[in-house]
Amino acid sequence: MANNGLSKTEKKVAFSLASVFGLRMMGLFMIMPVFALYGQHLEGFSPLWVGIAIGAYGLTQAALQIPMGILSDKYGRKPIILIGLLVFALGSLVAANADTIYGVVAGRAIQGMGAIAAAVLALAADLTRDEQRTKVMAVIGMCIGFSFALSLLVGPIVAQHLGLSGIFAITAGLAVLGMIIVQVLVPNPISQAPKGDTVATPTKLKAMLKDPQLFRLDAGIFILHLVLTAVFVALPLDLVDAGLIKEKHWMLYFPAFVAAFILMVPLIIIGVKKKNTKATFQVALMIMMVALGAMALFSNNLMVLSIAVVLFFTGFNYLEASLPSLIAKFCPVGDKGSAMGVYSTSQFLGAFCGGLLGGGAYQLVGAEGVFAVALVLMAIWLFLTLGMENPVLLKSYTLEATVEGKEQAREMATQLSQLAGVAEAIVVLEEKVAYLKVDEHFDLREARAVLGSVS
Structure with missing residues (x-):
């Protein structure tokens, strides 16, 4: 497999997962420019509660981001992502049907409980080669930025014609579309990327x-x-x-x-x-x-x-x-x-x-x-x-290591540290992997020789 560009599978992974991430973030962002203006009919409306409603998803996201990533490591990326998107859709429906600002806050908090960011990025890592992983993450990052820009355009237009409840209903639909993309377009990982890279x-x-x-x-x-x-x-x-x-x-x-x-x-x-x-x-x-x-x-x-x-x-x-x-x-x-x-x-x-x-x-x-x-x-x-x-402008590598014991892992780490261009090296026995930070003088073939990897 060529190392100078994304493979067909990696392109599919990049754009499908970027779409899932983007659809979800667009659903979160769309109410930001309009809620203070179109939520004034809600019982309990006040500037303080507007702020709480806009930011409520952040509290549950912050609380569950790391646990959901760990769960994806244990039970699989795709099941956790699908559950997260379903929870997000349910939260959107709660907010869409709310007559009070407190109901919207509850819906936004439930939306945040579908904290899939860590699981999506971990799945992207699982399905890409180390040397191409940065490009895939960049595509996902660009899609998040684009979704934010698009939400500033779409949010006010949708609110004008369908109101706040329409925005939340569309958000639920976007979550369902995300679930379909995960099931139909995202490949199933054969192996997991090393934990140090993902979770x-x-x-x-x-x-x-x-x-x-x-x-x-x-x-x-x-x-x-x-x-x-x-x-x-x-x-x-x-x-x-x-x-x-x-x-x-x-x-x-x-x-x-x-x-x-x-x-x-x-x-x-x-x-x-x-x-x-x-x-x-x-x-x-x-x-x-x-x-x-x-x-x-x-x-x-x-x-x-x-x-x-x-x-x-x-x-x-x-x-x-x-x-x-x-x-x-x-x-x-x-x-x-x-x-x-x-x-x-x-x-x-x-x-x-x-x-x-x-x-x-x-x-x-x-x-x-x-x-x-x-x-x-x-x-x-x-x-x-x-x-x-x-x-310092260093490049990161994650390489397989045929290592059987702690002493061998220590010896490998020592040898890797002595190679030209290696700024930092660690070998993790449990994951059978070596993590390297290197400069332009690094020779990948020398590192593979030390690790006993197949080039």
Whole structure:
């Protein structure tokens, strides 16, 4: 099998799992730009409960993300994914039939209980070769970004014609479509990828939190999604106050997201060319801070708000795309699953806290207060990045190891560490696998010779 591109099966895996992920995330995102506007008929409606309803899925996602990944390791990826999608569909139906905002909160919380992110990424790892795994994960990541952009377009249009209940009904339908894709299009894995690459190990979670570089990134994704959710509690109401009727909000959001995606590209190119990810990262943070400052100071000026939305998404898109790859670069070799488990939990917990904070702040101090609090949080994140290191550009490999005992595993790890280009090496006896981080001087054939693998 050629190593220079995705095989036919890997392409099928990438696009089918990306579709499943994208459909589910679109279902979660569609209410963000419209709930504060179209939920006002619900009994118990208030800005605080709007925030709780928007962010409720994050709490259950955060609580169940790692356990669902572990269950997928025990009972199989596809059964857990199917159960998660079914739970997500049921939560959508509960929200669709709710007459009170509390019913919507319950439905959103149930949606979050279908926490399939870890299982989907683990299945993607199971079905792809190590050297192609990054490409498959990138396709899934791009699809999530596209689903978010599409939700900003589709959400307001669907809400205009079918109301909130229509959005939740469509969301349930998307979950069912996802289940069909999993059953019909996603291949069945013959073997599982090594646990270190995919599923979080509970005993290692504390170590992940103690790592200063990983902690900065976990705190960052927490703040990023807290700010995103809080902003979408206040921004739709603010845009109406500034003169943009709710039926036309999609005409701002979608072009703004596309423009932001184009503006993000130079940031990526500069970061790669200068080999200074930290500086580019900080520039993206400052762009978001400028946007939030403009939102707070010019909340009644539609033109300024529109420019601020473009800037906000420019910074957000860059940071959202950069953080997972930085986690992979900074995490200890063989611990990517645990590092990503903590990262995902932080992300969803941030969404819940953002809803709570955004709703509470709007109720107390209005939209300007929400944007000001978000600006302060971004400033805290910027301060945290001062101690951030530029990641060394290393490539990761996961290779089979014909190893029978602890002594042999130690000897293999020692020999691998001495090879040219190997920065870090670990051999895990229980998984019969070697995890390597290497630079451009690494020779894969030499490593395979040490491991006794068939080249």
